[in-house]
Amino acid sequence: MNRFLVFFLFLAGSLSAQQSIIKLDIHAPVARTGVVSFEHVLNENSSLGLSVLFCDRSDLWVSEGYISRLAISPEYRFYLTEDLAAPQGWYLNALLRYQHLRSEIGYTLFSEQGGSDYAVNVYNKDTFGMGLGIGYQRIFKNKVAVDLHMGTLFNSGEERKMRPESFELEPYEPYVGYFLFSAIKVGYVIR
16 A cells, blocks of 8 residues: 555656646637647657547538547657757657547438438447657747647548448548648646
């Protein structure tokens, strides 16, 4: 029991001695998405981070319906700028991603008797991915962080097709396979 207490006190002391940053992606709301990130400095060259993405009932591009997304991305950053210590300067990042997608697609059924009925199909999908990127982060007045980055990401799932054979796969096409990502984040430095 005493070893646990000593370990947690040591861990809490080491975390408070180094910088951590809480950030919001300010260009994500354009896509009706919220992204919150946390970054913790490990040493003068690297940091670990965690981002959470949430999108609730965004309109689908294929039909009358909605898609909701939740993604969790742990990230490692290696800072390259020699005259600035982490978390400032140019960096390379590697991330993993788990993503849960839920779509609700509405359609009208017409009967031979001339009537119609409206129905909704609900589909769920989990994807896993990994990505690499490059970025630049700067801290102003020791409190305000501005973080710009971009990269490429691969999410598991069905490959994109020009004409999907199955209508139910269409809503997930923008979220599976390879694609580019970018972020403009503003954050607050905590110690």
